[in-house]
Amino acid sequence: MSFSKGINASAATLTRNRTPGSVCPTSGMCATCQEGCTGLCEVGRSAYRGREVIYPQPFGPITAAAEKDYPIDLSHFNIMGTTVGAQGIEPDSDKAIFPAVNIESAVGANGQIKLKLPVVISGLGSTNVASQNWEGLAIGAAISGVIATIGENVCGMDPDAEFSSGRVVRSPDMERRVKLFQKWYNGYGTIVVQSNVEDTKLGVLEYVIDKLGVEAVELKWGQGAKDIGGxxxxxxxxxxxxxxxxxxxxxxxxxxxxxxxxxxxxxxxxxxxxSRLGMVEYDSFLARVEQLRRHGAKYVFLKTGAYRPADLARAVKYASDARIDLLTVDGAGGGTGMSPWRMMNEWGIPTVYLECLLYKYLNKLAERGKFIPSVAIAGGFALEDQVFKGLALGAPYIKAVGMARAPLTAAMVGKTLGEAIKNGKVPAEISNKYGTTLEQIFVAASELKAKYGEAFAEIPPGAIGVYTFFERLSVGLKQLMCGARKFALQYITRDDLVALTPEAARLSGIPYVMDLDAEEAERILES
Known part of the structure; x- marks a missing residue:
């Protein structure tokens, strides 16, 4: 297995090997580096563009995620079905059907934040790609009933923001982002504002609580895509x-x-x-959480990244002691608007490994009778099978899955198609198959039109794209849960998964496929 595909050449950095069929497996350099080459690979490009080649390119209109092929990932587990029984519904073939599956979740110290789908859109902050697609993301999240997170540095990056004594007093961009969600809020999900070192110095969380009516705020230790600041x-x-x-x-x-x-x-x-590195310390963390609550924050979240196991233990312990409303743990390999390319591929604990450690640490606290916060797992999640596996691998503690690139992709595609429809330039491969109008192309548009009536005209195509994507996830997740005979999220357990390799079994504690149900199968055969 090659763990470091594209180590010296990648579409992300707009680089390539001169001899793609013959590459050194360790360095990623061409087997023969020839004088006269103008610098096609990362090493060569770095000879004349230097630090620019550290980052995925071009900055602004793209997101990027790691290419590294980790030894164990979610594909090394399969979801188990069964032919008997049903949990959460009467075991009746006319009643135990997939539309009857309940995929609603709840997070918060007392489960106050309801979710129609167990998804948190993780922090999307000051990058151009997030800002330019926020309308679709925010409205799409609100009408879908999931959590949307405004990431770090938005106020500090707002060219029109106003400050007094080094503290933000007005940020049109932050106001726009918050109000887009609030206008379409339907009782599910919430809008969260994230804070890093600079945001804390600028008083961003105090501003959004006081001036914008934000109820949920998130302290950010880091993310899975990189181990430095934004x-x-x-x-x-x-x-x-x-x-x-x-x-x-x-x-x-x-x-x-x-x-x-x-x-x-x-x-x-x-x-x-x-952005600067945060310096985590127990007493100051608890004091900051208490300070935010006294200031009016109804919910306080914590997000941490793919750091050392000891740092994960700190996050779990501190979140428990502070009675955090949602702890999001973000594994390596996920996507970002901008991270150093090699760092994104070569640092941190990958999602499956991190979640297995997370489960172990949460179990330890539970055994001691400690408070267990709601937890979300993030890091490369995009489709319904991955959502199911993420929930099951950390069951019963995982209440939601964090994702950013996938809903952002849905928003971008929705916006692009909306422009094509508006300008009468729908690509032939779409128009020949589906049509040329909004209602013909977006399969969920008629549903939204029936629900919102005249207000449907105010829903941008990007938001329709996000809603339609989440609707697909909802149906797909219900189908997987139905096959596992689990008709509500609380019934999903680790027993719903099987490890496909002995290595995955050893890592996770999930049974190897050839050992699963061995005793029960023997009893059936001998009866």
């Missing part, structure tokens, strides 16, 4: 200077006259804005 690129000197003045780390230094001249001469076209 990053974006800036295409003007003015923006670079503005963000440095707001306290961000900007590279190269936009105040350096030599750097300014190089930028004007076109030596480089983008600055980088970086």
């Amino acid at each position: 990053e974006v690129k800036l295409n003007s000197l003015e923006r670079a200077l503005q963000l440095k003045s707001r306290g961000y780390i900007v590279h190269p230094d936009p105040e350096d006259p030599t750097v300014q001249e190089a930028f004007r001469q076109g030596a480089f076209k983008e600055f980088e804005r970086h």
